[in-house]
Amino acid sequence: MLDSTAKRLLVVLAVLALAVGGSAAVPAGQALVVEDAETGEVLLTQHVSENTTVSVEYNHSVEKTRVLDEYTVRNGELEMTRMEFESYGWGLPARADVHKENGSYAFDPEGSWEELYVKPGHVAGHKLHVGERTYDLVALSDARTVRLSVTNQSVLDAALH
Template sequence: MRGRRRVLAFVAVVCLLGTLAVAGAAATPADRVLVVEDAATGERLIETPVENGTVVALEYTHSVEKTRVLDAFTVRGDELVMTRMEFESYGWGLPAGAEVTRENGTFSFDPSYASEELVVKPGRTAGHRLHVDSQTYDLVERSDARAVRLSIERRSVLDATLDRSAPYIGAGA
């Protein structure tokens, strides 16, 4: 009888510690991630870790001028702050009235714009690419040229762990 009580006490302690560990992992903020999702369906297309100072840039070809445009954002907290725009020629939708500088044939300016989310419509002609630090994603291919929403999300340690283990769950089935 004594041995059985010890086993039950041991099992209860293990269950309590396990519950506390899972609750702690669920409540502990881990990293932030840049999420790119289909704007209509919410399907996640890209999810990649970011931190303060991470550069997130959209690069594309202007549909009329056929020249390169780069919109650069920096992660600050839960916002994407537009820190630079570069373009090679003035065209529709580009900042004609902004104070720009010209360097090596490229116009650039430093706008002051911040948002918790951006909606982008990748185009086949424009060939939108997303750069996150040194990683590049083809937004047209990933989204099949449908509108996408970019945002920063905070994930708990538990979420990050489950996401990392997801490819292994059911791998033997």
């Protein structure tokens, strides 16, 4: 038989187990997850909410000018909402409905993705902007291809990150 101290300890452990298990099931919101595309290793988890802006900024490899691809978190996906670039070059939209804004070209492209793949490069100097935060995507990934996606996050996930 267990004495009263052992019984109390078992009750405390049971309550703790239920609390941890329950928090793992309670949704806390959404998170942007950056993973190594080859290994699946999670490199960054950042809380996001609906309409959070997520941008990838880099220098065009040929033109050596700034390019910004902007996405908005909507319904668990990344919807491309803006592209800015300073000069036309290979891979940039030559036939899009582009307008001039503050010395840059800008347009609102169509498309929404569950996941995006980005190959950060030292020359391009890729940066990731999540809301007001900025991350050096090259350093974060060691210049390896990354996968960006939006996932649902539990209270426990949010507490651990």
